Amino acid sequence: MGAQSVHAMTPKTPRTGRAVFKALIGGTREEVYAELTRTDRPLRAWPNARLHTPGLEAEARVQVRTATGEHTLCDGVVLAHDPPRRFSHTICYTRFRDPAFIVTYELREAKTDVELVVTLEDIPLGTRTARQAMRDARHVAEDLKHLVENGRRSTLARVRHIWASLMEFSLPADTMSERWPLDASRRPRATATTLRR
Numbered sequence: 001m002g003a004q005s006v007h008a009m010t011p012k013t014p015r016t017g018r019a020v021f022k023a024l025i026g027g028t029r030e031e032v033y034a035e036l037t038r039t040d041r042p043l044r045a046w047p048n049a050r051l052h053t054p055g056l057e058a059e060a061r062v063q064v065r066t067a068t069g070e071h072t073l074c075d076g077v078v079l080a081h082d083p084p085r086r087f088s089h090t091i092c093y094t095r096f097r098d099p100a101f102i103v104t105y106e107l108r109e110a111k112t113d114v115e116l117v118v119t120l121e122d123i124p125l126g127t128r129t130a131r132q133a134m135r136d137a138r139h140v141a142e143d144l145k146h147l148v149e150n151g152r153r154s155t156l157a158r159v160r161h162i163w164a165s166l167m168e169f170s171l172p173a174d175t176m177s178e179r180w181p182l183d184a185s186r187r188p189r190a191t192a193t194t195l196r197r
Contacts, residue, residue, distance in 0.1 A: 015125045016101070019134060021118040023141040027148035029107040029114050033084035035144055036105050042067040044153055045143040046136075048164035049073060054182055056081045061182050062089050066164075071171045072180035076100060091133075094175045098129035103137070116141055 025032055035045055042050045046064065053062040056078060064074040076091040079102065088104035102121040107114050118137045123130045139160070146154040153161065173179075 016122045017125045017130070019120045019123065019137065021120075021137045021141045023116045023145045024110060024113045025116055025145045025148050026113050029084035029109065031148050032107055032114055032116060032144060033087070035147060036087055037081075037083070044147050045140050045157075047157070047160040048168060052182060053078070056087075063180060063182065065177055066168050066171075068168065070177055071168060071175040072177045073171075073175065075180055080104070093129050093132055094180060095172050096128050096132070098124045098127045101129065101133065103133075116144060 035043070037051065037056060039051045039053060039056075042048070043064070048067050049064050050067050050069065051062065052065050052069075052072075053060055056062070058078055058080060060078045062076050062078050063072050065072050072094050074091050074093055076089045078087075078089045080086050080088040084107055086104065086106050088102065090100040091103050092098065092100040099122070101123045102119075104117075104119045104121070106117040106119070108117065109115075118141055120133050120137055123133055139157075143154065143157045146157065
């Protein structure tokens, strides 16, 4: 009988990446920041979404839930809240089983406009999370620009909102908000970088 080799099973750490999206917005940093961080009503730059958090300070939990509040779409922890300049948090999509990544919104004053810079870090490449994050970041930058400059959503953003609202019934049971309480006992799936911060 020949010798057999035994290979230790080691978990693969997904490769991570970084992406940056920019938009020049004809408005003030305060207007843009308010749209990014509002908790008093649904977010207008995201389809069928509302921000939930016990407070926008570092280490506070933050979630994006559907406008009805019945489903939690994203879960994370605030890393930085420096109005109206910078908002950063970890994020994991609740319907996927991928590690969390980091999203940072920075607002820089230009000559007459505001430059919005959306940076995604530690994105687990080759995953559904990566595809969703890239799509979401692009839409948020475009939709915030239209929203602040025109006072309302673009036609395409309105269509996305209506579609997301109509399709809420199809979200997996794992995304039900009762499974994602805002207490500190349940933390989002974290990456090594997230834990170091």
